[in-house]
Amino acid sequence: MIKVEGVSKEFVNAKKYPGLKGAVKGLFSNEKERKLAVNDISFEIADGEMVGYIGGNGAGKSTTIKMMTGIIVPTSGIIEVDGIVPYKNRMQNAQNIGVVFGQRTQLWWNLPLGETFTILKEIYKVNDKDFKKRMKFLNEVLDLGKFMNNTVRTLSLGQRMRADLAASLLHNPKTLYLDEPTIGLDLVVKDKIRNAIKEINAKYHSKVILTTHDLTDIEEICHRILIIDKGTIIYDGTLENIKDKYGKTRMISVDLHDISVVKKINFNKIFNVSKKDFNYQIDGKTVTFIINKDKVSVSAVLSNLMGKTDVKDIRIKETDIGDIVKQIYIAGI
Amino acid sequence: MKKKKKKRKVKTNRLHVxxxxxxxxxxxxxxxxxxxxxxxxxKVLSVFITYYLWRAIFSSSDNSELGGFNQVEILTYVFMSFVCSNMVYISMTTKIxxxxxxxxxxxxxxxPISYKSKLFAESIGEMIYKFIVPSVFVWIGLEVYKYVILDEFSLSGIRIALFLLSSMLSFIIYFLFEFCFGMIAFYSTYVWGMEIIKNSVLSFLTGQIIPLTFFPDFAQKLFNYLPFSSMNYVPVMIYLGKISSSELIFSIERQILWILILELISIALWRRVVKRISILGG
Known part of the structure; x- marks a missing residue:
């Protein structure tokens, strides 16, 4: 189980000023700039849980992950991963975790991939029998065989990422931290990685903490999501919940023969709703209505139009998780 | 209780890792x-340049000895200095x-590995490689030259063994010094400039350019209290047979003492530094 209690992390940097003049000024000033990257966050993650950790760029996702893996020390608060305080017993904690940083590799650049696994086998003290068994399993789910003898630097991004994931799983970690594991990958490789994560979770009951900007990852893998914004957790709950709460919006795009009729109808008065629940945008011959489905029914909107002009085409779009998260990033919860 | 024991085992350094x-x-x-x-x-070219410079100095001087060195000794000093420093000076600052x-x-x-141990293992690897290319060949070349052309041979097995032992100690001192120095990177981020300054200061203080006997007395005394003379000067002087037996034990003891001191400093520094690590680049 992972326990995070009231954790904050503050980074202190030398203050920089803009421009050449500023650079010179910076040489003589000793001012410090404090930035609160993570502000008093708390959550718990149970064994076997798969949690999506999402937030905009610079929201504090990676900082949290780095504190949980024991690389950086929190300014205040307590973190415990399976009873171990990661930043105090880094080595001990490292034995139980697997980490993938999508943006950098943990493989040895100049060595053949196969050798990386033999080194990891030594580092994590995996015995021969387990090693063979796990390599076979990883080979099956991640399809590593073809490039096992290639030097790491010659691997493509997709191959490297699969290898990285395999490398983080060799010692059968109780906790798996995945920091953007599908960044820059094509759809086929993304699918392979997602399936591998799901299979491993099902087989070994390990916890998975996943950060990503690709929300399909989250929809496919995670049951629970944490949304962090400006260092604070603004949502902790199931994916369904957030969809219920924010997924009431429907977008109806209608292609009309005569677009001018839309302006003549006072929808807000007819439906007796505010702009928040009913709004539209006109683009050429297409009008897009954005409605709250609890307040205004789709059929009512359409029937109001049908009698006035020819309707050529209708498309109705449900808000997907991407739109919801975008809405939250911009407007807050 | 049993569980605790098992956990502690993870910490022990295992060589094969x-x-x-x-x-x-x-x-x-x-x-x-x-x-x-x-x-x-x-590098080899620069050694030859240093050597020819010394030859020019000797030929323009009336004395056959300078700073306690005759011409053959200075030849040995310059080349053995290269042999030793080439394999011993393995810069970790840049890597850190x-x-x-x-x-x-x-x-x-x-x-679950110690960063320092990993760097040390890498240093050993590099040292072995540099011992083979080209240190050992320069060394053999020097002795062959001395034997065939100058008709001088004064080597003994013990002296070679002592030289190698002392060089190994130098290697550890240098590694620990580099590790401590490299910790600056965690504060200043860029270490390139520091590295340049450090290298030029070191090439003086370790006696790599000029044997330390050429320095004035007070400077020599000062050098005795610094770890730098233990990095290169001591093994080379042992090889030359210029350190007498009583002094020899003292020199090697001093090397060991420096290893202990620097090890303690490096542990303390690492503990401090680990707390303020911030990972750059996301």
Missing amino acids: YTPFGKSVIKDSLAYKGSFYLFVIC GENVVDGSIAINLIK
Whole structure:
């Protein structure tokens, strides 16, 4: 189980000023700039849980992950991963975790991939029998065989990422931290990685903490999501919940023969709703209505139009998780 | 109780965990041969330049001895200095700096391995490689030259063994010094400039350019209290037979003392630094 209690992390940097003049000024000033990257966050993650950790760029996702893996020390608060305080017993904690940083590799650049696994086998003290068994399993789910003898630097991004994931799983970690594991990958490789994560979770009951900007990852893998914004957790709950709460919006795009009729109808008065629940945008011959489905029914909107002009085409779009998260990033919860 | 014991075991350094890192450095060096040989040629060339400079000094001087060295001894000093420093001076500052700047230190920290031990294993790998290319060949070349052309041979097995022992101690001192120095990277991020300054200061203080006996008395006394003379000067002087037996034990003891001191400093520094690590580059 992972326990995070009231954790904050503050980074202190030398203050920089803009421009050449500023650079010179910076040489003589000793001012410090404090930035609160993570502000008093708390959550718990149970064994076997798969949690999506999402937030905009610079929201504090990676900082949290780095504190949980024991690389950086929190300014205040307590973190415990399976009873171990990661930043105090880094080595001990490292034995139980697997980490993938999508943006950098943990493989040895100049060595053949196969050798990386033999080194990891030594580092994590995996015995021969387990090693063979796990390599076979990883080979099956991640399809590593073809490039096992290639030097790491010659691997493509997709191959490297699969290898990285395999490398983080060799010692059968109780906790798996995945920091953007599908960044820059094509759809086929993304699918392979997602399936591998799901299979491993099902087989070994390990916890998975996943950060990503690709929300399909989250929809496919995670049951629970944490949304962090400006260092604070603004949502902790199931994916369904957030969809219920924010997924009431429907977008109806209608292609009309005569677009001018839309302006003549006072929808807000007819439906007796505010702009928040009913709004539209006109683009050429297409009008897009954005409605709250609890307040205004789709059929009512359409029937109001049908009698006035020819309707050529209708498309109705449900808000997907991407739109919801975008809405939250911009407007807050 | 039993559980606790098991946990503690993880911490113990297991040698075979780190050997692959040493090996991988040797493999890396072989992978980038071209640049390495160019580097070696440059270095060997600079040794010859130093030597010819000394020859010019000797030929313009009336004395056959300068600073307690005759011409054959200075030849030995210059070349053995190269042999020793080439394999002993393995710069970790740049490596640590790189790890900090590109954030790859994170990768080292998520594994149950000690960063310092890993660097040490890599240093050993590099040392072995540099001992073979070209230190050992320069060494043999020097002795062959001395034997065939100058008709001088004064080597003994014990002296070679003592030289190698002292060089190994130098290697450890240098590694620990570099590790401590490299910690600056965590504060200043870029260490390139510091590295340049450090290298030029070191080439003086270690006696790599001029034997320390050429310095004035007070400076020599000061050097005795610094770790630098233990890095290169001591093994080379042992090889030359210029350190008498009583002094010899003292010199080696001093090397060991420096290892202990620097080890303690490095542990203390690492503890401080680990707390303020921030990973650059996301």
